[in-house]
Amino acid sequence: MDKRRLTKVLARADRNEIAALSANVQKSHRPIIVKEPAKTLTMIKLRDPVKQGMFYIGEVIVCEAVVEIDSVQGAAVLMGDDLEKVLGMAIIDAAVNLEVFEDLEKLEGLEKEQDNRVKQEYAMTLNTMVNFESMDQEAPDDLAANKKA
Amino acid sequence: MTLQLTKKHSFDMVFDSQKVFRLILEVMSNPTRIANIMEYADRLSGSNPLFLAIAMTLLDNEASVDTCGDHVLSGEIVSLALARIETVDTADFIFISDESGIKDVIENAKCGTLADPQKSATVVMQYQNDNRPGSAITLAGPGIDGQAVLLAPQVAIDAIKLRDAQNYEYPQGIDLLFISGNGDLFAIPRMVKVVE
Numbered sequence: 001m002d003k004r005r006l007t008k009v010l011a012r013a014d015r016n017e018i019a020a021l022s023a024n025v026q027k028s029h030r031p032i033i034v035k036e037p038a039k040t041l042t043m044i045k046l047r048d049p050v051k052q053g054m055f056y057i058g059e060v061i062v063c064e065a066v067v068e069i070d071s072v073q074g075a076a077v078l079m080g081d082d083l084e085k086v087l088g089m090a091i092i093d094a095a096v097n098l099e100v101f102e103d104l105e106k107l108e109g110l111e112k113e114q115d116n117r118v119k120q121e122y123a124m125t126l127n128t129m130v131n132f133e134s135m136d137q138e139a140p141d142d143l144a145a146n147k148k149a
Numbered sequence: 150m151t152l153q154l155t156k157k158h159s160f161d162m163v164f165d166s167q168k169v170f171r172l173i174l175e176v177m178s179n180p181t182r183i184a185n186i187m188e189y190a191d192r193l194s195g196s197n198p199l200f201l202a203i204a205m206t207l208l209d210n211e212a213s214v215d216t217c218g219d220h221v222l223s224g225e226i227v228s229l230a231l232a233r234i235e236t237v238d239t240a241d242f243i244f245i246s247d248e249s250g251i252k253d254v255i256e257n258a259k260c261g262t263l264a265d266p267q268k269s270a271t272v273v274m275q276y277q278n279d280n281r282p283g284s285a286i287t288l289a290g291p292g293i294d295g296q297a298v299l300l301a302p303q304v305a306i307d308a309i310k311l312r313d314a315q316n317y318e319y320p321q322g323i324d325l326l327f328i329s330g331n332g333d334l335f336a337i338p339r340m341v342k343v344v345e
Contacts, residue, residue, distance in 0.1 A: 030155075034158070035228075066228060075228075
C-alpha cells in the first residue's frame with residue numbers, strides 16, 4: 001500500500017479504529033514521540049474548476065505528530081484537532097516505514113468499507129445534481145475537450 | 150491508546166525556545182558576554198543537542214541551513230525545525246563543528262547586499278572544551294562600551310580575524326556565534342571589529 005493510499009484510509013478512518021491499530025503496534029514495539037501532537041495551521045491549495053489554475057482558498061487548522069520506532073520515523077498530519085488520532089496515525093506510519101505493520105488486511109478492509117460508503121453517499125446525491133452549461137468562452141480548450149469525452 | 154509513550158525531547162517548543170532566544174539576544178547585543186544554554190540543550194536528544202537547541206529557537210520553514218556535511222544533524226533540523234537544507238553560499242544559518250572547515254565557510258557564506266545587509270548568514274561554530282587557549286584580542290563596535298578584551302580559544306580568534314580579513318563593505322558581513330562543548334555561548338556580530 002503506497003503512502004497516498006495509506007494516508008487516505010487512515011485519515012478517513014474512525015478514531016477508535018486508528019486507536020485499535022496503533023495499540024496493536026504498541027504491543028510489540030515501543031514508539032517514542034519526536035514531536036508531540038500539536039495544532040497548527042496550513043494553507044489549503046485548490047484547483048479552480050474553470051480556469052484550472054491553483055489558488056489558496058485559505059488556512060485550515062490541522063494537527064501533526066512525529067514518532068520514532070527503532071530510529072525509523074513516522075509522521076502524520078490530519079485536518080481538525082483530534083490529537084490522539086494523529087498520534088495513532090503517526091505510530092502506524094512508523095510501523096509501515098519499519099515494515100513491521102501486521103494489519104494491512106484490516107486496512108484494506110477499511111478502505112473497501114470507506115469506498116462503499118462514499119459511493120452510496122454519491123449515489124444518494126447524484127439525482128439532485130445540476131448540469132451547468134458553461135457560456136464562458138474563455139474556458140481553456142482542454143477543459144472543453146474533457147467535457148466532450 | 151492508553152499506553153503512556155515516552156518522549157524523545159522534553160524541550161518545550163514555545164517556552165524553552167523563548168528562554169534560549171533571550172540568551173542568544175543577550176550575547177548578540179553584548180559581544181564577549183557568555184551565556185550558558187546547556188540546561189535547555191539537555192532537554193533535546195540527538196547527535197548535537199547544543200546545535201539543535203539553537204536551531205529549534207532560530208529556524209523555521211522559511212530559513213535555510215547548511216550543516217557542513219553533518220547529515221544526521223541536518224536530518225534532525227529538517228524534521229524538528231522544518232528548515233530547508235541549502236549550500237554554504239546560500240544558507241541563512243551555517244552550523245559547523247569541524248574546525249578545519251571554518252575557512253571555507255567564512256569565505257563563502259553570504260554577507261548580504263548593500264540594500265539588504267540582513268540577508269547575510271549567521272555562522273554557529275562549536276569548539277571543543279580542551280581547545281588550547283588563544284591569545285587575547287581587543288574588540289570594538291556596537292554593544293561594546295569602548296573596547297573589550299576577548300580571551301577565547303585560538304580557533305574562535307582565528308575565525309574572527311579571518312572574518313575581518315574579508316573586508317566586507319559596510320554594513321555587510323556575517324554574524325558569528327560560538328558555542329563550547331559545555332554550552333557556553335558568545336557572539337561576535339558583524340559590526341564588531343578587532344582593534345589592533
